[in-house]
Amino acid sequence: MKLTDIRRKIDAIDDQLLKLLNERADLVHEVGLVKRAEGSEIYAPEREEAVLRSLTEKNAQLQGRLPEKSIRAIYREIMSASLALEKDLTIAYFGPESTNTHQAARSKFGASVNYTPKTTISDVFDVVARGNADYGVVPIENSTEGAVNHTLDVFMESELRICAQVLMKIENHLVANIPREKIKRVYSHPQVFGQCRNWLRQNLPHVELIEVSSTARAAELAAGEADAAAITGPMAAETHGLQILAPSIQDIATNTTRFLVIGKTPSPPTGDDRTSLMFCVQDKPGALFHALEPFNRLKISMSKIESRPSKRKAWEYFFFVDIDGHASEEKVQQALEGLSQHCTFVKILGTYPKTLPT
Numbered sequence: 001m002k003l004t005d006i007r008r009k010i011d012a013i014d015d016q017l018l019k020l021l022n023e024r025a026d027l028v029h030e031v032g033l034v035k036r037a038e039g040s041e042i043y044a045p046e047r048e049e050a051v052l053r054s055l056t057e058k059n060a061q062l063q064g065r066l067p068e069k070s071i072r073a074i075y076r077e078i079m080s081a082s083l084a085l086e087k088d089l090t091i092a093y094f095g096p097e098s099t100n101t102h103q104a105a106r107s108k109f110g111a112s113v114n115y116t117p118k119t120t121i122s123d124v125f126d127v128v129a130r131g132n133a134d135y136g137v138v139p140i141e142n143s144t145e146g147a148v149n150h151t152l153d154v155f156m157e158s159e160l161r162i163c164a165q166v167l168m169k170i171e172n173h174l175v176a177n178i179p180r181e182k183i184k185r186v187y188s189h190p191q192v193f194g195q196c197r198n199w200l201r202q203n204l205p206h207v208e209l210i211e212v213s214s215t216a217r218a219a220e221l222a223a224g225e226a227d228a229a230a231i232t233g234p235m236a237a238e239t240h241g242l243q244i245l246a247p248s249i250q251d252i253a254t255n256t257t258r259f260l261v262i263g264k265t266p267s268p269p270t271g272d273d274r275t276s277l278m279f280c281v282q283d284k285p286g287a288l289f290h291a292l293e294p295f296n297r298l299k300i301s302m303s304k305i306e307s308r309p310s311k312r313k314a315w316e317y318f319f320f321v322d323i324d325g326h327a328s329e330e331k332v333q334q335a336l337e338g339l340s341q342h343c344t345f346v347k348i349l350g351t352y353p354k355t356l357p358t
């Protein structure tokens with residue numbers, strides 16, 4: 001077939017797609033009216049995940065040419081447009097612009113909603129709690145460097161809930177506008193230096209490493225200096241016009257960060273969910289062991305445990321635990337009941353769909 005003929009066929013399909021997308025948008029508008037009348041949440045992470053899971057399964061059965069990643073990306077933007085039709089939605093994220101958290105927020109909510117960067121993690125919680133933003137996005141843990149303690153600490157005082165998560169593979173690039181031999185200084189965030197420790201030791205042993213507040217700030221500084229480089233993600237490098245001198249220099253190739261979407265309401269079940277809890281055990285021998293025993297007995301998988309000083313009393317700790325299952329499930333409720341018998345308090349931080357890394 002000739003190029004012009006193939007393109008004519010593509011045009012005809014695009015006309016149909018456009019018509020169908022607008023028909024979908026009309027239905028979304030109706031959904032928006034129903035939600036408004038019922039006073040329910042505009043963002044429905046459980047529905048989005050169900051739509052994505054069903055479409056990727058159907059695509060695999062059809063043996064469609066499009067890979068799962070592309071189906072997810074296309075539908076991410078379709079649903080972003082839907083969200084914007086239902087409400088002029090604002091997402092606050094731990095900024096500044098072009099950081100990994102910004103990218104994580106974009107990968108969850110798409111290009112059609114509004115974003116507002118905040119300078120601290122507490123500020124993100126604060127604007128969402130006050131209703132000046134609809135949802136917030138904050139980092140919670142990295143597969144190489146561990147927990148983001150500040151986020152755990154803010155949860156101790158917040159009434160907000162986790163309503164979704166984003167798992168994002170983190171690519172750290174060495175970026176600059178000078179050749180590698182001229183680099184005297186490298187800027188980055190301390191967590192990112194931690195993720196690239198071995199590479200830096202082997203490849204740039206004599207340069208000065210300067211910790212700054214974000215990868216975006218690192219890119220900004222490197223762009224303005226004649227002998228400096230930065231380690232950043234692709235978004236910050238692009239924003240500040242920096243070239244990638246060495247791509248993906250993280251020591252562990254699968255380096256992934258988990259981000260949380262925080263809002264006022266937990267998400268309904270999807271059949272494959274996760275629940276995050278925070279609790280404080282009684283001051284008795286074996287209290288933690290007994291508190292966790294119901295998870296073992298009921299065969300509930302626990303994917304994470306962290307502890308943080310309670311800041312109320314010396315040597316008292318809050319534990320943060322993630323378990324498989326939704327808080328509304330009978331089995332999970334039984335386990336929580338058992339747990340609470342050994343605790344001075346238990347709080348469910350959120351119950352939300354499991355997701356694949358983006």
Ligand SMILES: O=C(O)C(=O)C[C@]1(C(=O)O)C=C[C@@H](O)C=C1
Binds near residue numbers: 028032048051078086
């Ligand atoms: O089904 C809904 O609740 C919708 O608002 C529609 C829709 C969609 O486009 O499919 C859009 C946004 C929601 O987060 C989930 C799904």
